[in-house]
Amino acid sequence: DAGVIQSPRHEVTEMGQEVTLRCKPISGHDYLFWYRQTMMRGLELLIYFNNNVPIDDSGMPEDRFSAKMPNASFSTLKIQPSEPRDSAVYFCASSSGRGVSLHFGNGTRLTVT
Amino acid sequence: AQSVTQLDSQVPVFEEAPVELRCNYSSSVSVYLFWYVQYPNQGLQLLLKYLSGSTLVESINGFEAEFNKSQTSFHLRKPSVHISDTAEYFCAVSRGFQKLVFGTGTRLLVSP
Numbered sequence: 001d002a003g004v005i006q007s008p009r010h011e012v013t014e015m016g017q018e019v020t021l022r023c024k025p026i027s028g029h030d031y032l033f034w035y036r037q038t039m040m041r042g043l044e045l046l047i048y049f050n051n052n053v054p055i056d057d058s059g060m061p062e063d064r065f066s067a068k069m070p071n072a073s074f075s076t077l078k079i080q081p082s083e084p085r086d087s088a089v090y091f092c093a094s095s096s097g098r099g100v101s102l103h104f105g106n107g108t109r110l111t112v113t
Numbered sequence: 114a115q116s117v118t119q120l121d122s123q124v125p126v127f128e129e130a131p132v133e134l135r136c137n138y139s140s141s142v143s144v145y146l147f148w149y150v151q152y153p154n155q156g157l158q159l160l161l162k163y164l165s166g167s168t169l170v171e172s173i174n175g176f177e178a179e180f181n182k183s184q185t186s187f188h189l190r191k192p193s194v195h196i197s198d199t200a201e202y203f204c205a206v207s208r209g210f211q212k213l214v215f216g217t218g219t220r221l222l223v224s225p
Contacts, residue, residue: 004156043157043203043215056212091156102149102213104156 004105006092012111018080021108023092024073034067034077035091082112115140115206117216125222128196134189134219136204146187147205148178157203199223
């Protein structure tokens with residue numbers, strides 16, 4: 001079991017550019033979550049999917065953020081255009097509907113200059 | 114809606130000393146409670162959880178937490194800490210298994 005895999009680990013970009021973060025959940029897990037972690041706001045749930053369908057996107061900050069899950073083994077979080085206040089660590093996590101534990105990836109540290 | 118309060122942002126302690134990390138929650142309904150640990154440059158890992166049954170739950174590395182419904186608390190304890198326990202610890206609450214609400218975290222600093 002390779003765990004939840006996120007790429008890239010670090011991303012530095014200029015304001016206004018498009019950023020795409022990627023996630024591969026653990027095989028067999030039917031829930032996928034995107035979290036954002038900042039010093040000021042802690043861990044925030046942005047969106048989660050069940051069986052590739054978005055269930056709750058109420059945490060997505062604004063229309064600049066979008067997330068997709070085209071299949072059970074891949075998800076993306078896109079920010080377009082990016083702003084300095086988007087700088088944070090973005091975590092992807094997955095879980096099985098029969099389990100109670102979220103399995104987190106190692107995160108993507110995004111810096112927008 | 115549920116919320117979690119971790120009053121201590123940082124807890125310094127000497128190696129082999131006991132430690133308690135505090136967590137209080139608010140919810141009008143029954144909840145599930147969790148402690149996660151985050152080591153530097155890593156994602157969060159589940160440390161222990163309370164779903165139902167015995168109010169005292171334990172982890173494999175010596176941590177324990179007790180669910181206290183009357184005080185709406187789920188404090189994390191360890192009788193003797195190691196240097197390797199240095200990490201950030203997050204308390205979390207949910208009504209179901211999927212939508213966790215996390216506290217702001219407590220950084221445990223263990224020094225020799």
